[in-house]
Amino acid sequence: MAKATIDDVAALAGVSMKTVSRVVNNEPNVRASTREKVQAAINELDYRPSQSARSLAANRSYVLGLLYDNPSANYVIDVQEGALQTCRRAGYDLLIHPCRHTEPELADEVLALVRQGRVDGLILTPPVSDMTELVDGLVSAGVPFVRLSPTENKSACPYVQTNDQEAAYDMTCRLLELGHKRIGFIAGHPDHKAVAERYQGYLAALKESRIKPSPELVAQGYNSFDSGRECAKVLLDLPEPPSAIFASNDDMAAGVIKEAHHRRLSIPGALSVAGFDDTPVAHQIYPSLTTVSQPIEEMASKAAELLIKQLKGKAVQMPAAIMSCRILVRESTGEVYS
Amino acid sequence: MAKATIDDVAALAGVSMKTVSRVVNNEPNVRASTREKVQAAINELDYRPSQSARSLAANRSYVLGLLYDNPSANYVIDVQEGALQTCRRAGYDLLIHPCRHTEPELADEVLALVRQGRVDGLILTPPVSDMTELVDGLVSAGVPFVRLSPTENKSACPYVQTNDQEAAYDMTCRLLELGHKRIGFIAGHPDHKAVAERYQGYLAALKESRIKPSPELVAQGYNSFDSGRECAKVLLDLPEPPSAIFASNDDMAAGVIKEAHHRRLSIPGALSVAGFDDTPVAHQIYPSLTTVSQPIEEMASKAAELLIKQLKGKAVQMPAAIMSCRILVRESTGEVYS
């Protein structure tokens, strides 16, 4: 039995193929009895619309593109899952497109995807979401897109973000409440602006407590475990080392914990450690890591939703969605030892 | 400027659109001078072939589907990366399709993808690669597919796997060489047959050393960190606990290490721990985990290669590729304390 086409279904149901098309696409203005007749024919022939024919005729692919750098980052899989949830509900597919955010031809590379009709719209995740040239290119090409956690040019497109600076502020406050006065901070990769800006939350909390920030307590990390460990070495080698270290992400915090183990520093007895992201390692490590959980899946799901709304031509009523982080206090933080 | 079509290019170059098509698709039998003329026109118009038109006309999507369960497993991202490498070289896209391997309608769900022309072929990862009904369904529908680490019905399609039972054997031998006599084993999820069968390697090594396997030293895990920790509790509570524990994957091994920390058992002083997979946590944990590294990316890249070869109608000369694991000795294993 050859694959059934829309014509076969139309013939069997005794209607035009346009009516079959209406039924398949859940369009209005089909009499209930007609709809049933068509549906019966579809079932009998086990008809599956050809994706490529639909795409060609309708001039859209029903595919969203997901751009990300650094696939090893734990959030990538969560972003994929969240975006896929919405995609499935809406009949879209998701095309993953890892890329290098530093690639000079990035804008061309991405625009090609759109111009070939491979995707109808794009979701950009950090740090790609902050690449100005790409964002501008998409805007001027009229490509629909949505960003996760952008930090610049926020009016360019709808976006979804968290209150993560506020969470960094809260986390720092908690450490202060535990009696820590010298709190080390490991900053995120400068290209990952959303991560890098968590530093502002740290600063704000110190300021509120009238503690003068010491530059030597701030180390520049690059989001990786190894960079976190290097920063920990520097901070712990200070003449007057910090009693707590707050790292801008969990991988770096894991590096701190590793270094502390090697120095036989007990955690949280001699050193409190806090991270950010609640990656799997945060829970698996010993001691388990106090960290901040972001609703990545929901953010991505929401982003896909905003994008699909745009594609349907509906004005996106809520161009920005702000979601809340949650602080998870676990074993790695405690009162300062006095 | 409207999007250029193949007709525009043909007109500008003064050739038929069929010739443009030949140039775009790198087909033979085009005179070099013609090819240049066409290429110049393509460049001038910045022509991008419409993916959907190609798909409709050629009756193929130029998309591979990747099936996996349990997206949180660390290998998923590596599989994606490896498959994408090959896809990009070959001009294919990759469609990710997470699914539940226990879903009764799985075969229908997947066949629909193919029948709608969304994908030309499929890559199945464990545990999906061992779902008999799906595999049979694909075979009888004539769908091209390739499996990673299948354990059953291996003649159904080309596949890629590692010598992981051998690696489990080797790892067990190393523990024996370190003087361990009572080696606990945490078995993998029974549905993940490739993981579950690592147990055979453990058994073989014991047998070779003429050590009688004790059933109480084998715990049934389910691949998760928490299941590993539960198994560790059982094993460490034995009247005569093991001096080493070999877990079938790193997440479970991390659970063992966590439990050991809580019991103040020094690693590897009082307990040696070995894992399998070399996930990021293996390196980040303290002490770092002795484990087995599998070339997941290369396997997936190879799988995509075999699949694309099939799609091109070339007989796949090498229907099975076996790749080698590598044992990584780190800090979590040592000589038995006597």
Added chain:
DNA sequence: AAGGAAGCTGACAGCGCTGTCAGCTTCCTT
């Protein structure tokens, strides 16, 4: 130099849908 093979090129149909628009039918309003 002749003849066949190989190289090169284009005409044309058709892949299987959706968008547009016309027109008929049914319903609602007064």
Added chain:
DNA sequence: AAGGAAGCTGACAGCGCTGTCAGCTTCCTT
């Protein structure tokens, strides 16, 4: 009961490519 609006349906063109096949050109062999 009449007339207009809304609901419903189908004819037809066309989306932009590739496959097939015919036929012309060039090259090679003897």
